[in-house]
Amino acid sequence: MADGGTKTGAGRVTIRTVAEDAGVSVAAVSKVMRNAYGVSEALRLKVEASIARLGYRPSVAARGMRGQTFTLGVLLVGIDNPILPLIYGGIEGVAEAAGYKIMVGVGAARMQTEARLIEQMLDNRMDGLILVASRIAGDVLERYARQIPIVVVGHHEPSARHFDTVNNDDRQGARIAVGALIDAGHRDIAMLALPHPEDHQANVSPQRERGYREAMAAAGLSSFARIVHMPQPEVPRHAEMTALLSGPDRPRAVFCWSDLDAIPLINVAHELGLRVPADVAVVGYDNSQVAAMPVVGLTSVDQDARGLGEAAARALLSRIGGRSEVSHVILHPRLVCRTSHR
């Protein structure tokens, strides 16, 4: 392997180097590093001086072999979903303030990859894990949760007992979105949803479908209700969307499970010469940056992504701190109105 290496080579400053420099024991240095109990002010000062002078940085690897690594693992499903940076920002803010580092694992939305990623984090001795928009089933997570504190964001598992969840109220968000469409005078409102998942109600799309149905029913519009499930992610959605908007029974309005599909839908409408919202109104979910662009002007549900991240980090830290009762946080979404729905 490469020469350099961080290995024991000549230069590397270890806890022992510091101890010798400060004229104390390694145990003393260790205690100072961890703010442990039982160090005199004088000793702490000496040690801190040496640490600063030598530029000592503890090895996370060595730490991980016995104690905490003070590192949180964050699992992201792909890095192309525009909501992720916001969630991540929230996590980072809280974690950093508490003196924790973050390592990110990026997984395509394949379940197998995700499981590998969790194990990788385990192998790296993270102190805790935040799973964002994971697709892994609840019972599998319960098993992992026995090995490491876990918080899940964007996946509804209200009956989970050994890991925490943080979500926005997807049903409510959908009701708000559909309500806005109804208030704007639309009746023939369709919904664009993800393909049917195997593990029923845990994912966000099915939750939003429920909210959609509830809102339609409450307005006496159940007869208009229809949910179009997108084909698998591998299949291009373009054809499906074109079919939806060019058929004879084209809906007058569409509530999309996510901006990820709402924005392409607006583009398909544009291609077909349909005006938004005059010919077809659209509301999305996530209030992503692209939605806010004037040429798009997509009305969208904002789920306070940063708040989700912050709540997740707080939950994880309290788990690490010893809490064992489960915690399920639900944040309230709000609608951001632009030009696409009325």
Add this chain to the structure above:
Amino acid sequence: MADGGTKTGAGRVTIRTVAEDAGVSVAAVSKVMRNAYGVSEALRLKVEASIARLGYRPSVAARGMRGQTFTLGVLLVGIDNPILPLIYGGIEGVAEAAGYKIMVGVGAARMQTEARLIEQMLDNRMDGLILVASRIAGDVLERYARQIPIVVVGHHEPSARHFDTVNNDDRQGARIAVGALIDAGHRDIAMLALPHPEDHQANVSPQRERGYREAMAAAGLSSFARIVHMPQPEVPRHAEMTALLSGPDRPRAVFCWSDLDAIPLINVAHELGLRVPADVAVVGYDNSQVAAMPVVGLTSVDQDARGLGEAAARALLSRIGGRSEVSHVILHPRLVCRTSHR
């Protein structure tokens, strides 16, 4: 801390567990794990059976204390740049095929954060580092490169000696973009660039500025050449762009250093009632997903982001493998034509 823990607790399967189960020494197991030289087929089979049966996974932390971790660190500046997922995909493909894991560090574009991130990766005993769009100065990197193999993507340091670089030819890309504008009949072509960096020519924007000037000069249009530098990232660019497009000497065409600014510019034009490209033509750089949307239709330079990632990973692996001569890879960009430039 939390009960569970991955610590030595009851269950954890270590190399010793495997050794006992297989009836061999720990060294034997270690060798099998690393495909090291000198293990009989019979022994290897026994050990592999035990590993599978016990579900053994080596601790990266422990590995890192003596040997390689088989983990590559990837430093991303923010996760909101749409080109990053592609680069990442390229890195991951090559790394995975070679049996390496990846850990991602996410840093806002603040330089101090980046340095911290590098040290964090060092602390975690990564085998090598890929820095994507880093802003860190070359001499600082040279220093870090003595401790760990480093490859930099999207930062021109042709004279670097201890770390490798992988880039697209930003000057050429700019020349192609400006050439397309000239071919479309435009003469009054401005360029939108990043704020002037301290470390002159290393970043991509200044390289693209050079290409812009060269192309303008070659066409005898130097008198039209003008580069508008965006304000610092904290300041909203909106006002600056509005000023550019609404002044009396509004340019007829704009080459933008990145889609990141080209897309907002198109939106500003839209707000001002300007038609693109009839009133103002626009060409961007990076060929991001949003650029491809029909409502945007942005002509943009594609720098083969996935190829950059793959080249970077290959370079890093060969560094780790022992190469010590420096390697500077340059890929060739191509223009993707849409509706915004003619």
Add this chain to the structure above:
DNA sequence: ATGAAAGCGCTAACAC
């Protein structure tokens, strides 16, 4: 309050 020493799980010499 401080330090000595026993590991943590693994790799890499070095014996056999």
Add this chain to the structure above:
DNA sequence: GTGTTAGCGCTTTCAT
């Protein structure tokens, strides 16, 4: 070809 063993840098009892 296989096993023994000495660390890697740190945390953590347990003496002092």
